[in-house]
Amino acid sequence: MALTLQGIRVLDITDAVAGPFATMLLAFCGAEVIRVESRRHLGFRGGAVAPRRGAGGPARHENRVDQTMADTEAMMSPNFLRFNLDKLSMALNLTQPEAREIFKNLVRVSDVVVDNLSFGVMQQWGLDYSALSQIKNDIIVVSMPSLGKGPHEHWTTWGMNLLSYTGFAYSWGHPETPMEERSASNYYGDYTAGMKTTSAILAALYHRAKTGEGQYIEVSQAEATVSLLGPLYLDYFINSRIAQPRGNRNPQFAPYNSYPCKGEDRWCVIAIFNEDEWHRFCNAVGSPNWAEDPRFQSMEARLQNVNELDENIGKWTRQYTPHQVMKILQSSGIAAGAVQNSEDLYFDLQLRSRGHMIEIDTGQNGIITFDGPPLQLSAGQKTRTDCAPRLGEQNDYVYKQLLGLSSAEIDRLTKNQVIF
Amino acid sequence: MTDNSTSALDSVRVLDLTEERGLYAGKMLADFGADVIKIEKPEGSKARRTGPFKDDVPGLENSLYFLYFNTNKRGITLDVDMPAGQDIFKQLVKRVDVVIEDAEVGRMQSIGLDYPVIRELNPGIIMASVTGFGQTGPYRNYKAPDIVSFAMGGLMNASGPADEAPVVAPSVQSYYSASIASVYGILAALFLRMSTGEGQLVDVSAHEVMAIFSGNGLMSYSNTAQIARRNGSQFGAVPGRIYPCMDGYVHILTVRPNHWQGFLEVLRMGNLDMSVGEEWNNAGFRNSNVDIIDAHVTEFTMTRTKMEITELCQAKGVPCTPVNTPLEFARDSHVKERGLIIKIEHPVIGRHSYFSPPYRLSKTPCRIRRSAPLLGEHNREVYYGELGHTDKELAKLKSAGII
Numbered sequence: 039m040a041l042t043l044q045g046i047r048v049l050d051i052t053d054a055v056a057g058p059f060a061t062m063l064l065a066f067c068g069a070e071v072i073r074v075e076s077r078r079h080l081g082f083r084g085g086a087v088a089p090r091r092g093a094g095g096p097a098r099h100e101n102r103v104d105q106t107m108a109d110t111e112a113m114m115s116p117n118f119l120r121f122n123l124d125k126l127s128m129a130l131n132l133t134q135p136e137a138r139e140i141f142k143n144l145v146r147v148s149d150v151v152v153d154n155l156s157f158g159v160m161q162q163w164g165l166d167y168s169a170l171s172q173i174k175n176d177i178i179v180v181s182m183p184s185l186g187k188g189p190h191e192h193w194t195t196w197g198m199n200l201l202s203y204t205g206f207a208y209s210w211g212h213p214e215t216p217m218e219e220r221s222a223s224n225y226y227g228d229y230t231a232g233m234k235t236t237s238a239i240l241a242a243l244y245h246r247a248k249t250g251e252g253q254y255i256e257v258s259q260a261e262a263t264v265s266l267l268g269p270l271y272l273d274y275f276i277n278s279r280i281a282q283p284r285g286n287r288n289p290q291f292a293p294y295n296s297y298p299c300k301g302e303d304r305w306c307v308i309a310i311f312n313e314d315e316w317h318r319f320c321n322a323v324g325s326p327n328w329a330e331d332p333r334f335q336s337m338e339a340r341l342q343n344v345n346e347l348d349e350n351i352g353k354w355t356r357q358y359t360p361h362q363v364m365k366i367l368q369s370s371g372i373a374a375g376a377v378q379n380s381e382d383l384y385f386d387l388q389l390r391s392r393g394h395m396i397e398i399d400t401g402q403n404g405i406i407t408f409d410g411p412p413l414q415l416s417a418g419q420k421t422r423t424d425c426a427p428r429l430g431e432q433n434d435y436v437y438k439q440l441l442g443l444s445s446a447e448i449d450r451l452t453k454n455q456v457i458f
Numbered sequence: 459m460t461d462n463s464t465s466a467l468d469s470v471r472v473l474d475l476t477e478e479r480g481l482y483a484g485k486m487l488a489d490f491g492a493d494v495i496k497i498e499k500p501e502g503s504k505a506r507r508t509g510p511f512k513d514d515v516p517g518l519e520n521s522l523y524f525l526y527f528n529t530n531k532r533g534i535t536l537d538v539d540m541p542a543g544q545d546i547f548k549q550l551v552k553r554v555d556v557v558i559e560d561a562e563v564g565r566m567q568s569i570g571l572d573y574p575v576i577r578e579l580n581p582g583i584i585m586a587s588v589t590g591f592g593q594t595g596p597y598r599n600y601k602a603p604d605i606v607s608f609a610m611g612g613l614m615n616a617s618g619p620a621d622e623a624p625v626v627a628p629s630v631q632s633y634y635s636a637s638i639a640s641v642y643g644i645l646a647a648l649f650l651r652m653s654t655g656e657g658q659l660v661d662v663s664a665h666e667v668m669a670i671f672s673g674n675g676l677m678s679y680s681n682t683a684q685i686a687r688r689n690g691s692q693f694g695a696v697p698g699r700i701y702p703c704m705d706g707y708v709h710i711l712t713v714r715p716n717h718w719q720g721f722l723e724v725l726r727m728g729n730l731d732m733s734v735g736e737e738w739n740n741a742g743f744r745n746s747n748v749d750i751i752d753a754h755v756t757e758f759t760m761t762r763t764k765m766e767i768t769e770l771c772q773a774k775g776v777p778c779t780p781v782n783t784p785l786e787f788a789r790d791s792h793v794k795e796r797g798l799i800i801k802i803e804h805p806v807i808g809r810h811s812y813f814s815p816p817y818r819l820s821k822t823p824c825r826i827r828r829s830a831p832l833l834g835e836h837n838r839e840v841y842y843g844e845l846g847h848t849d850k851e852l853a854k855l856k857s858a859g860i861i
Contacts, residue, residue, distance in 0.1 A: 040650070042650040189792045194775055195777050198693045198698075201709075202779055211618065211619075217702070219618075220690065221700065221709075223616050226613065226631070233638050234816065237641045237645055238819060245822050258796070265813050265815075268813065272522035272525060273510040283625075296624060296625075306609070307614075364600075373606050377624050384680055403681070406677060413640070417658045
């Protein structure tokens with residue numbers, strides 16, 4: 039069966055999470071995604087994130103240029119592997135002028151170029167849209183800057199910074215949580231901004247297929263992130279209200295919260311939206327008298343007495359594991375879930391039954407389980423996922439087959455650290 | 459203005475049956491230029507009953523939640539629970555490219571409008587079903603409001619202070635995330651359809667999407683069997699969190715060794731009485747002495763404003779930003795210069811600020827072309843203009859409570 043993006047070639051000059059994730063989503067649909075990368079700047083390939091507590095020492099191989107190819111092949115941090123599945127890799131040192139000419143030749147036979155380099159680098163190299171569109175008229179060029187052109191265009195930000203910059207951190211906490219403790223140990227915005235960029239690319243490819251016209255796309259990661267707080271910003275724009283952190287409660291419904299469960303740091307969530315669910319809940323937990331209790335008789339009353347309500351429910355949930363609570367309540371048609379940790383995810387029955395996880399032999403790092411594609415399409419999607427490539431793994435394919443260079447020419451370029 | 463410019467998806471037509479989880483999908487498609495028709499029950503969408511409301515007064519045209527998710531869409535009322543409503547829906551299905559729905563699993567089948575039926579009417583149709591857990595699997599019938607998907611996906615466990623309950627993110631992130639994933643699937647399906655002529659069913663599970671967006675937990679567990687714990691805003695090497703300063707807060711990170719080296723230079727400029735040993739260059743050492751390091755950092759940050767600290771850090775390549783409220787973000791010079799926040803007009807809510815779409819496409823710009831539809835605003839346009847119904851037919855449907 040034909041793959042959705044069969045025949046679409048993407049040149050991928052991205053690092054970290056959002057960029058590689060965006061292009062991997064194209065690879066999942068059958069696009070040929072070629073990482074254009076160099077030992078000169080290994081970035082995430084070498085394990086860009088600091089080691090876990092106890093691991094000691096700085097991140098290994100950080101930005102070093104004196105490695106042998108054998109070292110480099112081993113250098114695939116799990117984080118790098120996760121976002122570069124199904125891609126090819128060519129070694130090309132774009133800091134060299136000759137490399138940029140090679141890149142331009144490659145653009146002639148490609149469809150999409152994606153970068154998330156520091157602001158202005160592609161322009162400095164003469165590889166921005168105005169230059170590349172002269173080489174290939176219908177090329178789609180995509181930039182994924184942190185903030186985009188403007189007064190802060192040179193700011194370096196990581197995902198967690200953008201959660202703070204956009205207002206996520208400010209209202210992500212319990213009502214009493216001090217500002218320093220809010221937000222999450224996570225870069226949620228990288229995923230959403232990355233996938234939104236993929237959608238923009240697909241929309242542009244669709245337009246190109248209809249009209250023959252390419253274009254330039256800029257998706258500022260900050261703007262893609264802040265747009266996930268729409269109603270909260272409208273509350274400010276229209277009602278002049280700055281949304282305060284409100285924890286897990288809901289101003290319209292009760293019970294609606296997280297509750298402690300059996301075990302250390304184990305939690306569940308329960309959400310009840312109407313009287314019918316409330317009565318079923320009281321029966322399911324074996325406390326039908328709660329339904330008669332005037333403090334809890336209506337949504338209004340429950341919202342008013344929410345502290346006592348939550349305390350009572352907490353006494354019940356503490357007797358069970360999070361998954362037991364979920365099972366008991368969902369069997370009665372009540373929304374409840376476990377607050378799952380990474381171990382729970384790994385053993386998650388639902389994810390496993392849907393074939394969400396893929397196991398890949400990564401060589402040096404052994405067999406690792408990864409999340410598969412975010413959704414399963416009935417047509418056009420790859421059925422097999424390949425491991426992330428070693429640096430320059432497809433050099434032969436790119437330099438010989440796509441660019442038609444001779445072995446002697448390739449040797450010369452390698453010696454001059456253009457292919458590097 | 460670029461009123462005569464084309465949009466990327468201006469030939470694409472979408473029926474949007476969503477109530478919550480899939481609302482943002484229709485908005486994204488509409489922002490890319492698709493003609494999205496929002497179908498609501500005659501009494502109005504559930505989203506119209508969700509706050510915040512203008513001036514805190516609930517009302518069908520007062521919901522800012524509905525307003526945010528439905529700009530650029532047209533709106534009609536139609537009760538697809540009634541047979542006559544289902545007939546009209548089927549007429550519409552023949553004229554469009556995409557249907558998005560987010561009802562519980564089995565619901566579309568029970569009203570005779572599931573994918574096999576719809577495909578019979580229009581083989582090119584792409585149907586996206588956006589559910590909590592997907593169309594298959596043991597949890598498929600489980601209820602999944604935002605907090606459940608957020609908890610089950612794993613991100614909640616990574617959110618909040620170390621010694622307190624995990625905490626859900628602001629707004630409805632699992633709904634946004636599931637919607638974004640469905641747009642990815644819909645656009646891929648539209649592209650494929652150009653060569654095959656056939657549509658497909660796009661089965662989106664908010665749970666799966668949130669599992670991916672929650673971080674590296676699943677992969678790390680398979681690799682190391684470690685269970686990550688939440689720890690407030692702390693991430694990567696110390697210092698790497700939100701710190702208080704003279705006029706608010708800043709978020710400083712030293713994920714890479716060069717960030718730390720840059721930050722040391724910033725600290726030295728602060729003339730702090732602080733001796734930094736060679737061992738501080740080791741991230742493992744800093745992580746084991748987090749209280750001491752954070753105290754030093756705070757001593758420095760408390761002497762400066764958030765913009766001063768941010769500029770000092772950025773000049774040395776250290777990832778650092780101010781921690782903004784919506785007010786501060788809206789007033790940020792960068793946000794202003796880029797024109798992210800625009801003014802639009804709603805007949806009931808009035809003229810107000812709003813975000814322009816975050817995708818800047820040079821040839822097919824995304825613009826806010828219209829505000830969210832009033833309840834049934836485009837009934838005339840669609841029922842007369844497109845389906846060719848007469849006054850009499852329309853009156854009949856109205857009195858039967860179908861539109």
